[in-house]
Amino acid sequence: MFIILPLGIFILSLLLIGAVIVRKLAFLRKLSPEVLENSAVNYRGFWEELLPEAGGIIKFIKSHEWRLKLLEQFEKLFSLLKSISSLIDSLFHKILLLVKRKAKQSEQIVIKEEIKEQKEKAEIEEAIEAISEHNGSDIREEEQLLIINIAKNPRDPELYRRLGDIYIKTEEYDDARQCFEKAIELNPRDIASRGKLKKVLAKLPPA
Secondary structure, eight states: OTTHHHHHHHHHHHHHHHHHHHHHHHHHHTSOHHHHHOTTOOHHHHHHHHOHHHHHHHHHHHSSHHHHHHHHHHHHHHHHHHHHHHHHHHHHHHHHHHHHHHHHHHHHHHHHHHHHHHHHHHHHHHHHHHHHHHOTTOHHHHHHHHHHHHHHOTTOHHHHHHHHHHHHHTTOHHHHHHHHHHHHHHOTTOHHHHHHHHHHHHHSOOO
């Protein structure tokens, strides 16, 4: 197999060369002896007629058309690359603007939430103070208000601490313990709640 394939290619090449030679011999027979013996014969024209394919290749190489065509293709390529680069720059610019807009919107939402939370805390404190001033003995009403506000904002340790203070006044020490423990859980640095929890535990019977 490895010998037959190269041998076949070689034989095919010989046949093609032979066909070219036979074709060109017909051209040589047409030439008169005077032309062959004439020293002023145009060898360039002779070889161009003998091998017109080679002459065409030589003319193409010597001409400037291929250079112009090559430059034209390069210009088209550079123009395409420039267009792609501009498109990519525009796309990244739009993405950057979109990211900045989203970040600004998120920041505004956070600020609004903080303002809302502070406003709610202020309203709660004002309501508690108003109730205390209006009727200092009505502890149960204050208790219910604190429970309602804890349901609205269960992450506020101050509400649990105030509710614990009410339970101390009503001597409901176990409920007070739970309130102070929750306040400390939400704010481990709440020293006041830790001190009150210690006093409440002293009031409770040993487990």
